[in-house]
Amino acid sequence: MRERFDDFAWENDRIAHRTYGKALETWEGEPLSSSAIDIWSKRTARMVINDWYLADRYHADAGDGADFYSAGTSRGCGGTGLWAAGRLWTSRNFVDSRVLANGPIRVMFELDYAPFEVDGISVAETKRITLDAGSQLDRFRSSFKAYTRPGRERPLIAGIGLKKVAGEKLDANPRGGWLAKWEPVETQAGEQGLAIVLDPDVAATQAEDKLNHLLLVPVGERGVVSYWAGFAWNRAGVVADPGAWKLYVDQHAQRIRSPIEVRITAR
Secondary structure, three states: OEEOOOEEEEEOOOOEEEEOEHHHHHOOOOOOOOOOEEEEEEOOOOOOHHHHHHHOOOOOOOOOEEOOOOOOOOOEEEEEEEEEOOEEEOOOOEOEEEEEEEOOOEEEEEEEEEEEEEOOEEEEEEEEEEEEOOOOEEEEEEEEEEEOOOOOOOOOEEEEEEEOOOOOEEEEEOOOOEEEEEEEOHHHOOEEEEEEEEOOOOOOEEEEOOOEEEEEEEOOOOOEEEEEEEEEEHHHOOOOOHHHHHHHHHHHHHHHHOOOOOOOOOO
16 A cells, blocks of 8 residues: 555565655655665564554554664665666666555555666566465566667566675575575564565576675566565564574475466366
């Protein structure tokens, strides 16, 4: 849902996120141009986003958690860009949104990003995000549209990122389709794990820039890249340590590579 200066915020019973709309770019208080995915740490199954915004003090933990994370212009927790000429090119704040589902089991919505420069060409992005109850990971589907002259088309490479922080421990398994990290939470509010998990059969390359750890994946002919990304806060009482987080991420990757098959047969 839209909040504050065009924030789009969402949550389930385990985690909460927000990302930034166009109005924030010109806000006199704290202007920010970024398509990062921010995270809010919660330790309650109830929905807290509206309460935190109404109280306007979501940086202080009153018992349910708080916004301890500063995504800034990094990719935060699973934000995207396009990799070209040895660097990551990123969009600005989203310009439009559509809520597709807002029930107790699933939230689903789309964000539109205006065309942005990628090494001399212009590319627009629509991001569909789905978060199910009981999950630490969101499902992301980024659709890219390149605006080029006929005959000047080029392959696109998406970069999916996790923000670098001091004191982090990184676990990378590009062949297994995931990138995970464990890190201290800002303001000494415990520890947290972040992760990216790719669709099966996607060939990924590990990379980095000044702000982010990245998985680079080719954008197919349909212009779509799909992946999961999310986090866990150790004070929420579900994922306690880096070993448990790595296990959660690896098991999720294995499940999407070997999905349950349901067959209906007539007797």
